[in-house]
Amino acid sequence: MNDDSKKYFFVCFDKLRDVQLPTRVEWAAAAATAILLILSFPDFEFSWLAWVALVPLLLVIARRPSLVSALILGWFAGTVFFYGSCYWLTYSMIHYGGLPTVVAYLLVLPPSLVVGIFPGLFALVLAVIVRRWGPWAVLSAPAIWPACEWARLGVTGQLWNALGYSLAYQHTLIQPARWGGVYAVSFLLVTVNATIVLVILKRDVRAIAAAVGILALIGLIIFSSQRHASESSNTSVHVIALQPNVPMTLEKTTEELGALRERHLTVSQQALAQIPNDNVPRLVVWPESPMNFSYASDATFRQWVAKFAQENHTSLIFNSLEPAGPDAYHNSALLINEDGRMIAQYDKIRLMPFGEYVPLPHWLPGASLITALVGEFTPGDKYTLMPVIGHRVGVFICIESEYPWIARSLTNEGADALINISNDGYLGPTAVMRQHLANAIFRAVENGRPVLRVTNSGISAWIDDNGRIREQTVAFHEDVRTWSLGKPAVESTFYTKHGDVFVQLCTAMTVIMLAAAVFSRRRSLS
Numbered sequence: 001m002n003d004d005s006k007k008y009f010f011v012c013f014d015k016l017r018d019v020q021l022p023t024r025v026e027w028a029a030a031a032a033t034a035i036l037l038i039l040s041f042p043d044f045e046f047s048w049l050a051w052v053a054l055v056p057l058l059l060v061i062a063r064r065p066s067l068v069s070a071l072i073l074g075w076f077a078g079t080v081f082f083y084g085s086c087y088w089l090t091y092s093m094i095h096y097g098g099l100p101t102v103v104a105y106l107l108v109l110p111p112s113l114v115v116g117i118f119p120g121l122f123a124l125v126l127a128v129i130v131r132r133w134g135p136w137a138v139l140s141a142p143a144i145w146p147a148c149e150w151a152r153l154g155v156t157g158q159l160w161n162a163l164g165y166s167l168a169y170q171h172t173l174i175q176p177a178r179w180g181g182v183y184a185v186s187f188l189l190v191t192v193n194a195t196i197v198l199v200i201l202k203r204d205v206r207a208i209a210a211a212v213g214i215l216a217l218i219g220l221i222i223f224s225s226q227r228h229a230s231e232s233s234n235t236s237v238h239v240i241a242l243q244p245n246v247p248m249t250l251e252k253t254t255e256e257l258g259a260l261r262e263r264h265l266t267v268s269q270q271a272l273a274q275i276p277n278d279n280v281p282r283l284v285v286w287p288e289s290p291m292n293f294s295y296a297s298d299a300t301f302r303q304w305v306a307k308f309a310q311e312n313h314t315s316l317i318f319n320s321l322e323p324a325g326p327d328a329y330h331n332s333a334l335l336i337n338e339d340g341r342m343i344a345q346y347d348k349i350r351l352m353p354f355g356e357y358v359p360l361p362h363w364l365p366g367a368s369l370i371t372a373l374v375g376e377f378t379p380g381d382k383y384t385l386m387p388v389i390g391h392r393v394g395v396f397i398c399i400e401s402e403y404p405w406i407a408r409s410l411t412n413e414g415a416d417a418l419i420n421i422s423n424d425g426y427l428g429p430t431a432v433m434r435q436h437l438a439n440a441i442f443r444a445v446e447n448g449r450p451v452l453r454v455t456n457s458g459i460s461a462w463i464d465d466n467g468r469i470r471e472q473t474v475a476f477h478e479d480v481r482t483w484s485l486g487k488p489a490v491e492s493t494f495y496t497k498h499g500d501v502f503v504q505l506c507t508a509m510t511v512i513m514l515a516a517a518v519f520s521r522r523r524s525l526s
Contacts, residue, residue, distance in 0.1 A: 020066035022073050029056035030073040034080035040166040041085050042434030050166040054141075054193040055200075057123065062138045062201055065127040074123025079116030083108060085161050088430035096248065096426065118152040125514050132517040135201045139214075140513050142191040146183040147507040150500065157353070159402055161435065163189050168438035171467040175225035177445045179494040180502035181404050187506065188218055227466070235484040236390045240271045240284045240314075241454040243479040248425045250290050260291055261301075265308055271480045272312050281338075281389040283485075286318040287456045288331075288398050288423040295320045295334055295342065306340030313338055315388055317395060319421055322347070324378035331377050333395040333421060335386040344387060347380025348397040350406060383409045391416055391488050394449075398422040401436065404500075407443035407451075411496045416488035418443065418451045425457035425476070433459050433475055441467045448493040452483065 022030070036053035039046045057077055061070050086108065093104035125144050130137045145163065153159040164185030167173045176184040195211045244264055250256065268284050275282060295302055309316050315337050322332040322345065330347035337343050383406075386393040394410025394417070401407070401420050410418060420440050424433050437459050444451040445467040453461050458475030462483050473479040 020064070020069050022060075022069045026060045026064075026069065026073055027076070029060045030077040031080065033057040034077040034084065037077075037081040037163075037166075038084040041161055041431070042438065043431040045169070047166050047170055050163060050189050051192045052196060054190060055196050058126075058138060058141060058193060058197040059200065061123055061127050062130050062135050062197055065131040067124060067127050067131070070123040070127035071120050073120075075113075075116050075120030077116075077123075078119030079109075079112045081119070082115050082161065083112040085431070085435070086112070088427050088432040091428040091430055092426045095428065115152060115156055115158060118148045121151070122148040125510060129513050129517045132520060135198065138194050138197050138201070139191075140510075141194040142187045143506040143509045143513070145190040146186050146503045147510040149183060149186060150503045150507060153403075159404075160439075162186055165435070165438045165442065168441045168467070169434075169469070171441075171445075172226065173222060174442065174445055174467055175227070176221055177442055177467075177495065178225060178227075178448065181446050181495050181500060182442050183500070183503035183506065187502075188221065191218060234487055235278075235280050236487055237388055237485040238275050238280055238282045239452060239483040239485055240268055240275075240282070241452060241460055241481040241483060242268055242271075242284065242286050243455060243458060243460045243473050243477075243481075244287070244289065245457050245476060245478040246289050246291055246425075248290055252292070257291060261304065267478070267480055268308075269312060271482055272314060274482065282312070282314040283388050284312075284314050284316045285419060285421065285452065285454045286316070287421045287454045287460070288319040289456045290423065290425070293318060293320045294322070296322050302342075305336050309336045309338055310340045317386060317393075317419065317421070319397065328376075328378045330380055331397060332380070333386075333397060335388070344384060346384040346386070346395050346397075347382070348377070348400065349380045349383075350400045350403050351377050351379050352399050383413045385410065385413055385415055386419075391485065393417050393419055395419045395421065398424075399436075401439040401443055401453075404443065404446060407447055407449075408496055408499060411447040411449055411492070415449065416490070417485055418447070418449050420451055420453045421455070422453065423456040424459075429475055437461065437469075437472075441469070446493065446495045448491060448496065450485070452485075 033054055033056045036049045038044065040050040040053055057073060060073065089108050090101070090104040093099045093107065094101055122144050126138070126141055129140050149159065149162045162182050164174070164177070164182040167185055174185050176188060180187065191214060195214045199207050199211045242264060244260070244267070246260055264286060272282060272284070293301060295305070305316060315335060317333060317335050320332050320334050322330045324330045331351070332348065333346045334342055335344040383394070386395055392414045394407065394413065394415030396406050396410065396418065398421070401422070407418055422436065424436055437453065440451050440453050441463055444463045444465055448465045450465050451463040453459070453463060458473050458477070460479065460481060461472035462470040462481070464470065471481050471483070473481065
């Protein structure tokens with residue numbers, strides 16, 4: 001080894017010795033943040049904890065902004081949070097996949113580590129900025145956090161349990177989603193967390209005055225975002241929402257399928273019979289279901305639904321397995337009109353990974369085996385609306401409620417009401433039901449449109465355009481709801497018109513702050 005190599009080796013060694021790993025107190029603080037975040041989400045329902053959940057992690061970063069330590073602590077807190085709040089992923093592995101419980105819980109760890117890196121990146125970026133400009137820079141956290149959530153969606157395709165979703169059931173607090181989406185609510189939550197940390201760190205008049213001003217501004221933003229939900233005394237469509245509770249262990253024999261079809265028919269007819277004869281159009285909605293109706297390839301079924309629509313003078317929306325080419329299929333929503341004709345088809349655009357497709361290259365060993373077990377659907381590419389008399393309805397299927405741009409695109413296409421058909425039964429009586437419903441609540445507020453959520457096994461509910469839930473069903477019970485859809489809404493929200501402008505601004509601010517911190521530090525060292 002020559003002298004230059006030796007010098008380089010010792011420089012690297014000295015730098016490694018200077019790396020500060022987390023202390024036991026800091027590990028405890030990161031764990032506290034993870035636990036508080038888990039408790040903020042369903043099924044624990046302590047949503048108020050989201051206003052303080054990040055305080056322990058932010059405190060240790062602000063007090064000792066070690067870059068390596070911040071990354072490790074943020075990654076740890078994120079991983080524990082996602083693992084603890086998404087434990088329900090194990091349900092289908094254990095109950096339907098036959099995996100041992102220990103193996104199932106181990107398999108949830110890798111995806112938790114992947115999505116957990118984004119809170120880690122948040123902590124790292126914040127540490128860089130605080131290291132350069134001191135404790136006041138903790139107020140940059142509200143911009144960094146939504147930027148990392150947006151990056152998570154872009155990189156992993158998942159926005160599940162974004163921080164703002166913790167407030168989904170507090171409809172008065174989530175109205176800023178009308179202009180900034182779920183990211184705006186995350187921004188406000190992190191702002192309160194960061195403000196508390198600033199006061200704890202500085203404990204002076206200036207910090208307290210700033211905190212009072214910031215909290216007053218947040219209150220003003222929430223107050224000014226309030227609006228009355230669109231109400232109409234004139235019913236333009238009667239909607240029958242069926243929750244059939246089809247068992248996940250359905251054998252799919254001819255006899256069993258026939259019996260379930262008849263049950264769909266009987267319950268729907270009973271509900272239709274309760275509607276007054278007022279000449280108002282009627283719409284029956286059946287959810288996504290393990291029954292796998294197949295309208296195009298089943299002539300008997302086509303005749304059956306045509307007869308149902310004609311005899312009951314109703315339109316019908318239902319889920320169907322539709323051909324997309326040779327040996328290829330769409331997961332679709334179809335609309336049958338009162339004449340018994342199929343007049344609209346929406347093909348699911350965003351498929352469920354490892355449920356409807358395998359997100360692995362075909363050349364990867366074992367990928368073809370997994371595909372054979374899971375199936376491989378073909379995604380759609382058109383935001384097709386359903387022309388129900390007097391309305392243009394946008395239907396999105398199951399997990400598509402997680403993706404803000406799908407409901408937004410349907411609304412921009414002209415949807416005046418949104419319908420989410422879903423089947424959460426494979427994930428059991430777990431927190432996924434209320435977490436999934438939280439997504440649909442935000443889609444209603446973001447777009448100023450009612451969302452009619454119709455599920456196989458729950459939770460079905462009417463969500464008004466203010467995010468209030470009405471007439472929700474009990475999970476894993478057969479049920480039916482009759483709703484009245486009023487005159488179509490015509491007003492578009494800022495979010496519907498402009499999309500993710502707010503989080504894009506947060507991302508630009510984050511990049512600028514990070515670049516300024518790195519550049520100014522280098523210049524001061526030179």
